[in-house]
Amino acid sequence: MQFDVQANAVLLTPTLSVQGVKKVYETRNGSVEAVRNLTFDLQQGEFACLVGPSGSGKTTLLKCIAGLLKPTEGLVVLDGNRVDGPPEKMAVVFQEYGRSLFPWMTVEENVRLPLKSHGLKKTERDERVHRALEAVDLHNVGRSYPWQLSGGMQQRVAIARAIVSEPAVMLMDEPFAAVDAQTRADLEDLMRQVWRDIGMTILFVTHDIDESVYLGQRVIMLSSSPTVVQDDIAIDLPIERDQLTTRSHPQFTDLRGHVYEQIQIAKRGQAAPEPDGQV
Amino acid sequence: MKFLGKIGYTIGLPAVLLLGWWAYASIVPNFFVPPPGVVATAFLDVWVSERFLTDVLPSIARLLVGLGIAILLGSALGLTIGCVRWLRDVLEPVLEFIRAIPPTITIPVLLLLVGINDTMKITVIVLGSMWPVLLNTVEGVRAIDPVLSDTAQVYRIRGFARLWHLTVPSASPQIMAGVRQSLSLGLILMVISEMFAANEGLGFAIVQFQRTFAIPEMWSGIVLLGLIGIALSIVFQIVQTRVLAWYFGLREVSNAV
Numbered sequence: 001m002q003f004d005v006q007a008n009a010v011l012l013t014p015t016l017s018v019q020g021v022k023k024v025y026e027t028r029n030g031s032v033e034a035v036r037n038l039t040f041d042l043q044q045g046e047f048a049c050l051v052g053p054s055g056s057g058k059t060t061l062l063k064c065i066a067g068l069l070k071p072t073e074g075l076v077v078l079d080g081n082r083v084d085g086p087p088e089k090m091a092v093v094f095q096e097y098g099r100s101l102f103p104w105m106t107v108e109e110n111v112r113l114p115l116k117s118h119g120l121k122k123t124e125r126d127e128r129v130h131r132a133l134e135a136v137d138l139h140n141v142g143r144s145y146p147w148q149l150s151g152g153m154q155q156r157v158a159i160a161r162a163i164v165s166e167p168a169v170m171l172m173d174e175p176f177a178a179v180d181a182q183t184r185a186d187l188e189d190l191m192r193q194v195w196r197d198i199g200m201t202i203l204f205v206t207h208d209i210d211e212s213v214y215l216g217q218r219v220i221m222l223s224s225s226p227t228v229v230q231d232d233i234a235i236d237l238p239i240e241r242d243q244l245t246t247r248s249h250p251q252f253t254d255l256r257g258h259v260y261e262q263i264q265i266a267k268r269g270q271a272a273p274e275p276d277g278q279v
Numbered sequence: 280m281k282f283l284g285k286i287g288y289t290i291g292l293p294a295v296l297l298l299g300w301w302a303y304a305s306i307v308p309n310f311f312v313p314p315p316g317v318v319a320t321a322f323l324d325v326w327v328s329e330r331f332l333t334d335v336l337p338s339i340a341r342l343l344v345g346l347g348i349a350i351l352l353g354s355a356l357g358l359t360i361g362c363v364r365w366l367r368d369v370l371e372p373v374l375e376f377i378r379a380i381p382p383t384i385t386i387p388v389l390l391l392l393v394g395i396n397d398t399m400k401i402t403v404i405v406l407g408s409m410w411p412v413l414l415n416t417v418e419g420v421r422a423i424d425p426v427l428s429d430t431a432q433v434y435r436i437r438g439f440a441r442l443w444h445l446t447v448p449s450a451s452p453q454i455m456a457g458v459r460q461s462l463s464l465g466l467i468l469m470v471i472s473e474m475f476a477a478n479e480g481l482g483f484a485i486v487q488f489q490r491t492f493a494i495p496e497m498w499s500g501i502v503l504l505g506l507i508g509i510a511l512s513i514v515f516q517i518v519q520t521r522v523l524a525w526y527f528g529l530r531e532v533s534n535a536v
Contacts, residue, residue, distance in 0.1 A: 066433055086435055091433065092429075092433045094429070096426050099424050099426040099427060100429075102445070103525050104448040113434050114434040116440055116444075117435045117436070147532045148528070148532070161434075165434075
């Protein structure tokens with residue numbers, strides 16, 4: 001099942017379509033353009049990484065896709081329906097795991113949360129929670145509170161919560177930026193595993209070039225503010241990846257070099273004076 | 280040994296104060312400050328009797344009913360005002376004004392409007408001790424972490440579920456802080472409401488003892504008030520430890536890091 005993910009991607013219509021999204025924040029000191037004009041499609045089952053220099057509006061874009069923010073212009077389409085509120089088939093993993101898990105709920109209760117609006121039987125709910133925790137290797141800590149766990153484990157809980165309702169699309173906003181390098185490598189491999197097992201579409205936002213190349217089938221690079229798509233490349237590394245061999249693969253080094261170069265160009269673009277007096 | 284030490288810390292200062300009181304009353308005899316032994320005897324005579332049923336229980340009942348209504352009403356209004364932005368903007372200046380008015384001043388007004396009865400006394404307690412709960416709840420609702428709020432939205436936790444799983448627990452530390460303040464306010468208002476135009480109750484009894492120069496009896500009433508205050512505070516601590524276990528655990532962990 002996991003090997004025809006790429007083949008499927010070519011045949012099906014896009015799951016997620018971002019069309020000309022622009023977001024301008026109105027502040028007291030005038031308007032700030034966070035995202036200028038972004039257009040890209042994600043195919044069903046695709047694992048795409050979004051990289052861009054800091055301040056390139058990655059989080060803003062993600063919130064627009066998640067239905068948490070209304071784009072000023074343009075639209076987001078999920079499975080043929082326009083997104084104008086958090087869609088049922090979408091899950092989000094935030095960067096601040098410590099603040100996105102409910103501290104008054106146990107791990108199990110946190111993971112069960114998305115199922116509340118699904119109207120499932122209790123046994124079915126328990127079964128799904130159990131499976132989700134199993135998938136992230138956390139079946140022993142269901143009764144603990146999130147704050148009793150390490151950072152890496154807390155982010156696993158957040159991932160379990162995201163997959164429990166079997167979403168079609170999962171958005172991740174720099175989810176591993178705040179954990180140590182070893183934990184991060186483990187979580188990356190976990191995400192590859194979860195993606196292959198469940199076969200959902202993932203949009204993974206990161207500022208880490210290595211991470212984007214290691215994880216994704218595709219890397220979308222953003223320019224710095226005003227934000228447009230700078231480049232969009234396919235990562236044709238083998239589907240079986242591991243931290244040691246994949247990262248020392250010549251192809252990995254080439255791709256990383258390419259992404260790095262594009263990000264540098266994007267950054268230089270920022271240094272140039274803006275025609276419309278952008279802050 | 281550790282246990283004994285803890286007890287020593289708890290009762291050490293009260294023991295010293297009692298001793299000081301006793302020494303003062305023995306060295307400088309004063310009709311208005313009887314020694315502790317006399318007050319203790321008066322305490323047993325006065326309160327372990329029918330008076331407990333006629334004066335103490337009605338007072339405590341009014342206090343508990345008043346506090347119960349104040350806490351429920353305060354948190355319900357606080358949650359509503361906190362959740363509805365325009366309501367908050369409209370009401371905030373008015374609430375600050377009403378809160379600034381000393382609650383005791385409502386007594387003469389309520390005497391006229393409600394009359395001399397239990398309803399008046401309970402209303403005084405409710406009107407006075409509701410504010411800390413209400414205003415703290417509004418603050419608590421306002422301080423909900425935006426990431427948690429986004430998370431609830433993403434997982435489509437809305438309406439009543441949002442209130443129950445996000446808003447109430449998130450505001451509960453502040454709500455409890457408000458409840459703590461309202462307990463002591465409620466006790467004060469219970470006594471004061473019984474000092475005006477009353478014919479029973481703890482406050483009435485203390486004033487009556489004072490006017491009839493039954494000084495040890497008056498002091499024993501004050502001691503009883505203190506004991507009621509301590510009892511309220513112990514009950515509060517027990518409830519708080521249960522309700523906010525997650526909060527204290529979380530705080531301990533974040534302080535340790």
